[in-house]
Amino acid sequence: MSLTLYQASIPVFIRGFHNLSAVLEKARAHAEANKVDLATYVNARLAPDMYPLSxxxxxxxxxxxFGAARLAGIxxxxxxxxxxxxxxxxxxxxxxxxxxxxxxEAQINARAGGTVTLKVRGREMNFVCEPYLLDFVLPNLFFHLTTAYDILRHQGVPLGKMDYLGKF
Structure with a gap:
């Protein structure tokens, strides 16, 4: 069985956001139980030069x-x-x-082997759709999801690996 471009993208994105939402809810409950102002979490960051949770x-x-739209050509x-x-x-x-x-789904799958062009910091980057997803979009998405998790964990929210991975 082959894995389609759609299967490797949209369901993975959706799962990541469902898990992120659940992590935020766990952080909310922890803040309420410990009388922590939620703004503390929203503005927390791991290092001064990194984005905060927001x-x-x-x-x-x-x-x-952006990844989904570029893959679909919309x-x-x-x-x-x-x-x-x-x-x-x-x-x-x-x-x-x-x-x-x-x-x-059909729109994304029809673009398999197609190209994506984007400008990053004034530089034009050209990708074939599959490497764009696997080498650019997914690492970028998981970087931000992981960093959000790490910020909350660093703030004392009792999160574990299964909170990040979500329910199966």
């Missing part, structure tokens, strides 16, 4: 929506990066999931 959620969202939705609360971060996740669920 930026990690935004980065994950951008990786998935225009991605535009989301302002203005989230400052857990409610807004959850809404960003929901909007991302809503978009991902609209991306047509």
């Amino acid at each position: 930026g990690q959620v935004q980065g994950a969202s951008d990786a998935a929506k 225009t991605p939705p535009s989301f302002a990066d203005t989230e400052t609360t857990f409610e807004e971060l959850q809404a960003r996740i929901a909007k991302t999931l809503d978009f991902l669920k609209t991306v047509d």
Whole structure:
């Protein structure tokens, strides 16, 4: 059985956002139980030059929506990066999931072997769709998902590996 471009992308993205949402809910419960202001978590970062939790959620969202749109050859939705609360971060996740669920499987699979061109820091980058997904989109997505998890773990939220991996 062959793995399609769609199977390697959209379901993986969706799973990652369901897991991220659950991790945020676990962080909310921990904050409430320990009288921690949720803004502490939203603004927390692992290093001074890294994005805070809010930026990690935004980065994950951008990786998935831009990746899905480029793979499908469609225009991605535009989301302002203005989230400052857990409610807004959850809404960003929901909007991302809503978009991902609209991306047509046949449209992505039809682009297998096709090309994606993007500009990164003023430089044009050209990819074949499969390496674009495997070497650029997925590592970028997982970087932001992992960093969001790590920020919350570093803040004392009792998270484990299965929280990151989610339910099977």
